[in-house]
Amino acid sequence: MAAVVREAREVEAAAGRYVDLMQAALACGDGAAAREAAEKAHECDAQLPSPLIVIGQTALAAGQTEEARDRFARAAALSPNFLTLGLLATSLHALGRAQEAREQLAKAVACVPDLPDAQFVLGSVCELLEDRTGALTLYERCLSARPGHARARHRAGLCRLAAGDVIGALDNMRRAMAEEAPLAEQWTDLSAALAANGQFTAAHEAAEMALSRTPSDVKALNNLGYALVQLNRSQEAIPVYAQAAADAPDMPAVRFGLAVALLKAGHFDQGWAEYEWRWRDCQRPRCDLRAPLWLGEPLAGRTILIHAEQGFGDSLQFVRFVPLLAGLGACVVLQVPPALQRLMHNVTGVARVVTRLEHDLSYDFHCPMATLPLRFGARPGRIPACPYLHVPEDDQARQGNALRARATGGMTPPDLVVGIVWSGDPRPNDPKSNLVDRRRSIGLGDFAPLFDVPGIRFVSFQFGAARAALAQGHWPVLDAMDGVTDFADTAARLAGIDLLISVDTSIVHLAGSMNRPVWMLSRFDACWRWLEECEDTPWYPSMRIVRQAAPGDWQSVIQTVRARLVRLVDLYQHQIQAAA
Template sequence: MTTLSPSPCLLTRRTFTEYLRVAVGLEEVGQRESAIDVLREAETLLPERPESLFLLGGVYERLQCWEKASLFYGKALEARPHAARVWHRLGIALLHRDDLRGSIKALDTAVQQDPAIPEYATDLSMVLSRDGQFEAALGFAQSALKMQPDDANALNNAGHILQCLNRSAEALQFYDAALQRSPDHPVIRFGRATALLKSGDFFLGWQEYESRWLSSRTVRADIDASVWEGESLKGCTILVHHEQGYGDTLHFIRLMPILAQRGAEVVVQVPVPLVRLMQRVAGVSRVVSVLDPADSFDYHCPMMSLPVRLGLTAEFVGQFPYLSVSEEDMTTQGGKLSAQVQGSCQPPDFIVGLVWSGDPRPHDLRATQTDRRRSMSLETLRPLFSVKGVRFVSFQMGAARHQVAETGLPLVDGTENILDFADTAARLSAVDLLITVDTSMAHLAGGLGKPVWMLSRSDACWRWGDAGTQTAWYPDMRIFRQPVAGDWGSVVNDARLTLVRLMDLYRGYQHESGE
């Protein structure tokens, strides 16, 4: 036990301030739970002063007890409602509680009460961008920069917001300026990497993308092999392992044939739901979900590091399609689903698969907030159901699948008893078109060479670029982009009108062919 971490039972007859000091000391030596216990004791001695309430909230914030922090900041503001600093800290606490609207209100109050503090405007710009209010966010970032032009955080915010506004070339200027002030800042470097990729500079973008290892990612240390840095692979065995989300692996598994062409035996490690599908990818010798201690590799490489190691300078399509399922699976699963949807309908209707929501990833607050912008409700897609001659199949997984029953829309569930992506791929063979938000399903359908319409949030992922309806990644994909953040109505209406035109062509073809 150090002098900074006494047992809470020894804290009798200490003052409120001493309790706070001890709690901070416990936190500094990694004893967070003990620190929280001490703060509970401190609450019993809490003086009825706004300053004390603010201090207690601040220590709770330090311990990432966001609910408690916002509680005591709120109490401090009841006594002193014009304390801009307290409004600012309340805004940060509410952000971490995923209360974006409450956070924006608190931070905006701080800015109004003390507009001369650039930090308040900087943080408000960040929260506004999390909420998809990019134009307003840019205005506050610019206000902060007028007061403090060399602030790295404000410069980074401006870069990120411009990238979200699909002005990635402009964003790079702010990222570069931010890195001049803070050259090794991992968040700024990673933001710059995605802006480079989104603007089409893949040569520099892939190099800078390696900066993710400085912050949000950790290089694996459980593999007894060197990280591949581009050395000759002739006669070598390389382990390529899944990284980030399912969509990233489905997107970049297309690179395996290049490794095989360089003489490598390619072993791929992916989560169980991807194993069967990956076994059919060209260039892959073996697929595993868990490493065997007896396995031996010459090199290993994270999936998303392959582009820079391979020296790719542009969007690489490669062999296409690069995903497939067996004829047997297409017949049994795809054929069964097709029969279920069509029934005895003659001539056959056009079958469209739907996915309207992504994985909210509740363990990652920022990812959750991004998913809120990329996902929609099934009800929003209702206009599509007015198009005659179309039958719809749901490929939606997770909690959002329950919306089928809630809306009452005529939608066949195509996910029953699906075990993995190979099952999903087999059932996709039953549909003529998949309409989906930006999830792994877009990459699955795209990699299978299936026609796919992707409904994209306005702040599109870097891989879809700043503009355009086409992408070199997937020749059979069409992108429908929100004109402004949150405007799914325009996107769905555009897709509906396009589907109407497609159905005119489809029925015309059926008539000409005598179906």
């Protein structure tokens, strides 16, 4: 018996020595030596969780994910604590077993000790599993106990940024940078938060600070390119994105950023090709389509499904290519949201319009709407002309003429009728889109300086929650949207006005596609499709763009519009007098 006890003690001592060697190797950053020692320790004592943890971590780093999961599972069975359960969750996530990963993470959170470092580590696991709400809770618990934990404060800022709380994100990030000398990655993350807040000059400077420390960092280059595009310096952004793409050719955010820079700078041929990277960056390919993607094959006698993507405005802009498909001999079936269905029936060359894919629908090819410019080589001079969306004459008479009569009261000669839209869709459930909408939308009150221009009757085409502003004040504006059920109704009423003034939202595409006069009020960081600096656009000859001179400067935009309205009324009255 004594011999057995002595042998057990020797084994335990040997295991302890190997654990010491393992810890020393880890401290020196020698992963291979750490794993070798961990394997020896595990051979001596299979009940020790720490060697299993080290073996699992080295396996995970080497891409041996299944082995890592097995080792972490054994460690968690021996010692179910926040660390072993968190590591098990990490390996399950790497294997694509999301539900099991969330279950193990929940167990880890339930037993995390009230220690700042433990809360920080588990917060990182929550972030990895895209549970940023849980991560933020853990980081805030960590900071409550240790306010100077700079890394936790910075990570909390990133979680707030992902949730759309940009002000909170900036506060956390700046405080973290004040507590400790900032790393390059902190400058990179700060640049992203500043850009999200519309502070593009500051975002540019922060990205430059990051690159001064790590000149080839792809994420920092990506942020620098993005800031340059938003500052309307897209031509300068192109080589920045190109450098990032050379180092990370398969990074979707970089390639899509390059696409936007190219398109905004007017390099359409290369831009459309790069724009296909949207399917790996900000959009997901459909998996319910039963035919191949059209790559330019002959279409005579074939049926092609053209399906909507992105927002209403994109469909309204790119449906202009459908007649070209019909000209190639194709039978064109359109799939669009219900709000566009009636309007799209009037597009030349459309054989059928559906809102969902029916089981008996047969087609030979499919193509996303925004891929059509690539297929047809769209560029200035090779863009199908307007109008390409039409309103039947009886609808014009029933809705458009009726709206004009209501607005003018039958006066002779009539005042000009001007439609206004002050807000886009805020998309509150999409933090990124919501931040953009805050920069592109204004309030009804911002239009007030226009309302005292004589000779104009204003009508509102505002939709959504922002429409309620009409009832919250005594505005000299007629609501034109009563009874509107879809874009066909809206189009019919647009036919009854002389001019539309709107922020950048879907109705400007509708008016432009009908060749109706439209003045678009553009935020400083305009969408790529409107290019830079110019007042006109190759997409819609009837559109004029009034751009912010600086981010957030709507006052100068409204002053410019007011001055143009005064001139327009003067010209209109001179024409009436000349005709009298």
